[in-house]
Amino acid sequence: MGMVWFVVLLAVLAGVWLGLIFGAAAGWCALCAALGRANKDIVAFLRGEFLNPKAPAAHKEHGMSENYVVWGALLAMTLVEVGLAYMRLNLLVMLVTLMGLSLIKAALIVGFFMHMKFEKKSFVLTIVPATVITILLLDVVFPDGLRAYHFREERMQDEVKSVTEAGGEHP
């Protein structure tokens, strides 16, 4: 009987949690629709026109509405991230998901808030690729950090062996 209540409670909590996230997202979409204009920008964004080569210079006229949309999206993604942190996922899966979301958030901040979407291509190409490549190159040190994991596996095998040798008693 206790188990049933536990499952019901979990379902309610999950419902509230999902409701909050999707409610927030739906609310923002409704607001965006009400504000108009934004739709066109999202479509352009999805079409891959992130770096608009036709943008003449920094002062292309664009409305404020898309900035509200970006803000809402950033808040929603943060909520999803916090939710993920409590889902007992595999560490690697969580790392990849969190970093994926963070990269999307970073792209939104750089593209819209920091105006990169509206800069000339020459400006973007001067600033972005070199920075991204330099940061990605920092990855090369990671193989050295994996040594501890191999060490742990060996240690666990040793422990299993010593436990069986000692007749099941904990060492």
Next chain:
Amino acid sequence: MSEATIQPTEHAAAPAPAAGHGHAPAPTGDVWGGGVRPYGAHSKKFGMWLFIVSDSITFAALLFAYSFVRMANLEWPTPFHAASILKSTTMTFVLLSSSLTMVLAVDRANKKQRDKASFWIMMTALGGLAFVVLHSWEWIELIHEWVQPAKAANGGVLPMMWGTFFAATGMHMLHVTAGVFYLVGLALQYKGGKFKPIDVEVAGLYWHFVDLVWMFVFPLIYLMSTKIE
């Protein structure tokens, strides 16, 4: 910065767009030959971007160091309980919202509304201040319940994560604090008739960058180490 030093560069962009069709400034191929503006951007903006490039590599190095140390250790503490996550999530929302107010400030500055721009810059600084206060609170609680210097003195070993945690979040805090001073100074002087919209835009770039860095610090350090009871 006097008018004379800014005006020539502002107008140097004018000959570039051929009849406003948004083509490259000089189709003859001497875009990079000097005397024109191949980036079509103010020098101050480009300068701030160069700072952001170097600063982003600094922060990346700190976060990579954190990740490396975490990978290389068999045990890793997960000290961030619900109250801590609640605080850091609020901090994230505050920082993201202060980015929005900064966007509003730049928008009003470009519309030549000095008072409104100044007001929104002040609101941004207020968000930054709230972030600093919340984060300090968070630090103090962590020091009380987790870092425990007294224990460390007895055992001689500081708990794991002390160095990397305070290095990464401390560096970010330093940037937010510097940003608050930068913004308050700018808001007061901008209201008084000093500076141009481009200066607000450049300050905005800095502020959004500080926000952007937190978008990596928060999940990597806080969310990857939540205490789930």
